[in-house]
Each structure stands twice: as structure tokens, then as C-alpha cells.
Amino acid sequence: MTENNLHPIDTLFQKPSPNGQLLHPSQPHPDDAEVSVSPAADDPSSYEWKKYGFLQSKNHNANPIALDLELHKLLEQYRKTVQTDEKEQEEMKSPVRARVVSLDVEIQKLSGQAERVRQEKIPAREKKIGDVKNEIGDIRRNPEHYQEKPSKLGLVLMGLVLVLLTVYLWIFYTSASYSAFFRQFTADDINVANSIFDPRAIANAWEKGAPALVLVITMPFIFLGLGILMHKFLEEKHFSKWIKLALVIAATFVFDYIIAYEIVKKIYDLQALNSLEDLPPYNYRSAFADINFWLIIFAGFVTYLIWGFLFEKFMTENRKLDHAGEHIRIREKEIIELEKEIRELNQEVDVLDKKLLEKQRDKALSENELNNIFFRTREVEYVIYHYMSGWMQFIEGGLMATPAQKEGLRTETRKTVMNFLNTQKSKYIHATA
Numbered sequence: 084m085t086e087n088n089l090h091p092i093d094t095l096f097q098k099p100s101p102n103g104q105l106l107h108p109s110q111p112h113p114d115d116a117e118v119s120v121s122p123a124a125d126d127p128s129s130y131e132w133k134k135y136g137f138l139q140s141k142n143h144n145a146n147p148i149a150l151d152l153e154l155h156k157l158l159e160q161y162r163k164t165v166q167t168d169e170k171e172q173e174e175m176k177s178p179v180r181a182r183v184v185s186l187d188v189e190i191q192k193l194s195g196q197a198e199r200v201r202q203e204k205i206p207a208r209e210k211k212i213g214d215v216k217n218e219i220g221d222i223r224r225n226p227e228h229y230q231e232k233p234s235k236l237g238l239v240l241m242g243l244v245l246v247l248l249t250v251y252l253w254i255f256y257t258s259a260s261y262s263a264f265f266r267q268f269t270a271d272d273i274n275v276a277n278s279i280f281d282p283r284a285i286a287n288a289w290e291k292g293a294p295a296l297v298l299v300i301t302m303p304f305i306f307l308g309l310g311i312l313m314h315k316f317l318e319e320k321h322f323s324k325w326i327k328l329a330l331v332i333a334a335t336f337v338f339d340y341i342i343a344y345e346i347v348k349k350i351y352d353l354q355a356l357n358s359l360e361d362l363p364p365y366n367y368r369s370a371f372a373d374i375n376f377w378l379i380i381f382a383g384f385v386t387y388l389i390w391g392f393l394f395e396k397f398m399t400e401n402r403k404l405d406h407a408g409e410h411i412r413i414r415e416k417e418i419i420e421l422e423k424e425i426r427e428l429n430q431e432v433d434v435l436d437k438k439l440l441e442k443q444r445d446k447a448l449s450e451n452e453l454n455n456i457f458f459r460t461r462e463v464e465y466v467i468y469h470y471m472s473g474w475m476q477f478i479e480g481g482l483m484a485t486p487a488q489k490e491g492l493r494t495e496t497r498k499t500v501m502n503f504l505n506t507q508k509s510k511y512i513h514a515t516a
Contacts, residue, residue: 335384
């Protein structure tokens with residue numbers, strides 16, 4: 084059966100006779116004498132559909148409700164007819180069978196992936212966790228088997244240098260903070276070294292009052308605290324530690340920049356006051372071109388970085404003195420990572436199971452679809468549109484009614500046919516184009 088060569092089927096398009104028997108469309112109907120239908124030029128079969136539609140419209144007086152019933156009878160008869168054409172049915176079902184085969188392959192693949200995760204990957208990590216826990220138990224029972232002695236001389240030297248740098252930073256930041264915020268410079272203080280290393284910074288701050296003293300004494304703790312934060316962030320395993328570390332270093336640099344700027348600006352203003360020439364006002368851009376500004380930055384900020392990284396190394400080496408404890412901490416971190424991997428694998432299994440369920444549901448729907456009768460939507464539309472044409476022809480030329488009544492019947496006929504076609508397209512999902 085093809086789209087352009089669709090012939091009437093006896094069992095599908097028989098007409099009712101006056102006594103209730105069915106007649107072939109080619110047999111004359113008692114009322115056919117009044118029918119005047121011209122064959123369609125493109126396909127002889129279209130004439131039969133139009134004629135049949137004309138006669139049915141005449142029999143039902145063009146009633147739209149009767150039209151809907153006749154359309155359903157027409158489709159049902161058509162479905163019964165195409166059901167007998169096994170070759171055509173198999174041809175139309177072949178894409179669905181191919182989809183079933185494809186879904187079956189995907190189901191097997193997803194099932195295999197899920198089983199490998201359940202039976203291999205997760206048990207392997209659970210076994211590894213058990214082995215690591217056994218190692219922790221062995222470490223606690225026999226700590227002498229896990230000795231890893233760091234260089235004590237190197238540790239002592241690092242500790243000594245760290246202490247000296249701490250003293251240096253203490254002196255630097257107490258002096259620099261006092262000079263930047265409270266000190267009134269005189270002609271003898273133009274030298275940068277005198278301005279940032281003031282041995283009387285704390286005593287002078289005491290004379291300025293309690294707020295000045297507290298600020299000057301506590302200022303070094305801010306930078307030492309930032310250095311300890313560097314150590315803590317470097318201990319983390321997540322990538323975000325580098326972002327945190329960058330923010331800490333940036334904050335320290337900004338703080339050092341403010342202190343250095345205030346000091347060099349005071350020196351510059353004092354020089355401008357004592358100069359015979361008119362010097363331009365000092366600004367932030369001037370600081371970047373001032374060697375004294377960078378001298379203060381390097382004396383404080385760079386030393387702070389050295390102290391921070393040296394403190395991190397010292398703490399790392401110091402932990403090695405507790406040999407058993409360090410080994411246990413390493414293995415506990417390994418267990419945490421393994422448990423994280425197991426959680427991720429369980430999530431992967433859940434995703435695979437969800438996809439597997441969807442594919443199984445699609446396969447079941449496709450297999451169920453194969454049990455239906457397939458037909459070509461275009462062939463059905465071909466018949467129905469010509470049938471409607473005959474129905475409308477009776478309304479135009481054979482029905483005794485006013486123009487308004489005919490217009491209403493024409494509108495209802497179009498609406499009924501379109502609703503019928505739209506309903507069938509959504510209902511019979513097994514229909515093909």
C-alpha cells in the first residue's frame with residue numbers, strides 16, 4: 084500500500100443500503116440518482132472517497148455528530164485492513180525493533196557499569212580501608228617499626244632562625260607602626276633607617292597614651308597571625324587553599340603598603356618643607372617610584388613571607404618527631420579520601436541505576452508498541468480529506484438549508500475532522516508518517 088496508490092477496500096468502505104445490508108462503493112445506491120460527483124484528476128480512487136462521503140453526508144443530513152462517528156468507523160475498518168498486510172506491518176515496525184535492540188545494548192552496558200562499581204570498585208576501596216585500619220593498629224602496637232627521624236640539627240637551626248626572625252618582625256612592626264601613625268618627624272629623622280627602626284617606639288607610644296601603646300604592641304601579632312594562617316591553609320588538601328593563601332598574602336601586602344606609604348610621605352613632606360624648590364605633592368603613584376618605599380616593603384613584607392614559609396616547614400618537620408602519630412595521621416587522611424571515593428562511587432551507581440531504569444522503561448514501551456497495529460498517517464489523512472470533500476459537497480449542493488445554516492455546518496465539519504485527526508495523532512503513537 085503506497086501513499087499515491089491507495090484503492091478502496093471492500094470491507095472498509097461499504098455503504099449501507101436501505102435494508103441495512105452493506106454495498107460496495109461501485110454498486111449503485113438507490114439514492115445515487117441525485118449524486119453528481121466528478122472523479123478527481125490526480126487519483127481515480129479519490130472519486131470513490133468523495134462519493135462515499137457525499138452519500139454518508141446525505142444519509143445523515145450532514146450532521147457533525149454523525150460525521151465523528153463515521154470517521155471513527157472509517158479508521159477502525161482501515162486498521163483492521165492494514166493488519167492483514169504482514170509485510171507492510173513488518174516494514175513499519177522495523178525502526179521500533181531497531182530501537183529495542185539499541186536500548187537492549189544500552190541496558191546491558193549500563194548494567195555492566197553499575198555491577199563493576201558495586202562488585203569491584205567499591206569493595207576494593209572498602210578492603211583498602213580495612214588494610215589501612217590494620218596498619219594503624221600495627222603502628223600503635225609496634226611504633227618502633229615506623230621510625231622516621233628528621234634531622235635534629237636542621238630542626239634546631241630552623242627553630243633558631245625562626246626565633247630571630249620573630250624578634251626582627253617584632254622590632255620592625257612596632258617601630259614602623261609607631262612611625263606611620265603617631266610619630267612627628269623632625270629634620271634629624273629624614274633617614275629612612277631611623278624612621279622605621281626606632282628603639283624608643285614603645286616608650287614613645289606609652290607617652291602618647293594607652294591607645295597608641297596597645298596599637299604599637301599588638302601590631303606585630305597581626306602579621307604573625309597571618310603567617311600562622313598561611314601554615315594552616317597549606318595543610319589543607321583542597322584546591323581552595325591556594326586562593327585563601329593568595330588572599331592572606333594580598334592582605335599583608337596592602338597592610339605593609341599603608342605603613343610604608345605613611346612613613347615615606349611624612350619624610351617627603353618634611354623634605355618639601357625644608358626645600359627651596361616647590362616639590363609636587365606626594366601621592367600613591369609617587370610611592371611606587373620611591374626607593375625608600377620599596378626598602379620598607381622588602382624589610383617587612385618579604386621578611387614576613389620568609390617567616391611564614393619557614394614556620395610551615397618547621398611545623399612539618401616537628402610533627403615527624405612524633406613518628407607513630409604522624410604515620411597514623413597520614414593513614415587517617417588516606418581513609419578519609421577512600422571514604423570520599425566510596426561516596427562518589429555510590430552516587431555514580433545511583434545515576435547509572437536511574438539511567439538503567441529509564442532505558443528499561445523505554446524498552447518496555449517500545450516492546451508494547453510492537454503489539455499495536457501500525458499504519459501510515461498520510462494514507463489515513465488522504466482518505467479522510469477526500470471523504471470530507473464529499474461530505475462538504477453535499478452541504479454545498481444537496482442540502483436544503485439557508486446559507487447561514489450551511490456556513491455553520493461547514494465550520495462544524497472542518498472542526499470535527501481536524502479534532503479527529505489531532506486526537507488520532509496523539510492517541511495512536513504507533514502510526515508512522
